[in-house]
Amino acid sequence: MFFLVEIEMKKINESGRKSYRTYENRRKTALLLLEAFERNQRQPGNEPVYILKEYLIERFDVSEKSIYRYIEHLILKWNFKIDYDRKKKGYILLEEPRLKDPWNHEIYNEDVIMSLILAERLSTAIPKKKIKDTIRETIAGMHKSIDWKPETLQQKISLKNIKYTRPNATFFVQIIQALKTPHVLNIAYLGISADSVSQRMIKPLHLVLYSGNWTLIAYCESRQGIRFFNLSRIVSIDSSEQKPFDWELYRKQLTDILIKMDDFYGIFITDREYEVELCFSKKIRNIVKNLQWTPSQKMEDRNGEITVTFKVGDFTEIKNDILSFGENINVVKPKALRDQVIDTIQQMASNYQIKI
Numbered sequence: 001m002f003f004l005v006e007i008e009m010k011k012i013n014e015s016g017r018k019s020y021r022t023y024e025n026r027r028k029t030a031l032l033l034l035e036a037f038e039r040n041q042r043q044p045g046n047e048p049v050y051i052l053k054e055y056l057i058e059r060f061d062v063s064e065k066s067i068y069r070y071i072e073h074l075i076l077k078w079n080f081k082i083d084y085d086r087k088k089k090g091y092i093l094l095e096e097p098r099l100k101d102p103w104n105h106e107i108y109n110e111d112v113i114m115s116l117i118l119a120e121r122l123s124t125a126i127p128k129k130k131i132k133d134t135i136r137e138t139i140a141g142m143h144k145s146i147d148w149k150p151e152t153l154q155q156k157i158s159l160k161n162i163k164y165t166r167p168n169a170t171f172f173v174q175i176i177q178a179l180k181t182p183h184v185l186n187i188a189y190l191g192i193s194a195d196s197v198s199q200r201m202i203k204p205l206h207l208v209l210y211s212g213n214w215t216l217i218a219y220c221e222s223r224q225g226i227r228f229f230n231l232s233r234i235v236s237i238d239s240s241e242q243k244p245f246d247w248e249l250y251r252k253q254l255t256d257i258l259i260k261m262d263d264f265y266g267i268f269i270t271d272r273e274y275e276v277e278l279c280f281s282k283k284i285r286n287i288v289k290n291l292q293w294t295p296s297q298k299m300e301d302r303n304g305e306i307t308v309t310f311k312v313g314d315f316t317e318i319k320n321d322i323l324s325f326g327e328n329i330n331v332v333k334p335k336a337l338r339d340q341v342i343d344t345i346q347q348m349a350s351n352y353q354i355k356i
Contacts, residue, residue, distance in 0.1 A: 050090030
């Protein structure tokens with residue numbers, strides 16, 4: 001039931017009615033309250049265990065009135081049955097709610113369903129039985145909360161990766177170890193062109209799974225800067241020396257990159273920033289108007305044609321996606337991207353012996 005409160009608090013925060021500090025405090029308090037209730041509910045024996053009001057006030061560093069509001073929210077909003085004993089001056093959780101009309105409930109959103117499906121898949125990959133059982137117990141509790149049996153969910157909803165490039169298993173473990181206890185790796189990296197292999201000395205900083213590909217963000221000593229390495233293009237790894245390095249020295253650079261990754265299009269972030277403007281034809285306007293290229297994109301309907309504006313740090317990925325729309329797209333700006341697309345179209349035409 002904890003994730004129900006997470007969703008509710010997130011909704012409050014996104015509405016703009018609460019400050020981030022208020023949202024964060026209430027979110028943590030609500031989750032800790034439920035955790036405390038659940039822990040006490042599982043105590044052995046018949047004697048009910050109450051959570052003292054004084055303990056809650058001290059534990060969460062809030063007033064008695066605030067504790068009352070949190071408890072009231074759990075009772076009225078989520079239908080928890082919580083009892084208060086005046087003599088013991090404490091609360092006890094009697095029963096968790098069962099949703100009467102789950103299909104109309106706000107917890108059935110994409111994030112929740114996706115989390116459940118991924119959690120089910122991840123639980124099968126954990127090798128240690130104790131950890132696996134703990135995860136499965138948590139998943140079972142989530143299914144109980146939304147009143148949907150796991151086997152029913154699997155029958156009705158599934159997740160399929162359209163494409164996935166599996167990296168070398170040994171290389172993957174070596175990279176994870178280098179991230180856990182930061183040390184330098186010497187790799188042979190395959191270039192885009194055939195038979196182009198370069199030797200790189202790298203300091204692994206962050207690993208991300210993006211569009212079916214594992215990408216390592218690392219400081220490259222050979223290039224004297226942070227670079228992105230596709231794991232499927234790593235030919236060999238030499239980690240015999242395991243020369244340590246201070247990961248904290250690169251924290252700020254990495255943080256800036258990850259922030260840009262959330263706001264920019266694609267995964268490849270450079271020191272440069274480009275504003276891209278694309279114009280889509282009326283023919284595919286109903287498809288395009290539902291696409292989200294970036295969270296901060298700007299979309300405009302100009303007499304039936306859809307114009308989308310967003311930021312990128314590199315042209316490699318966006319150029320390929322632009323070409324996938326064929327004749328139904330036009331690059332308005334920047335000129336450098338427009339020229340690259342034109343060059344690619346001319347090369348494609350040349351492959352088919354077509355003159356443009």
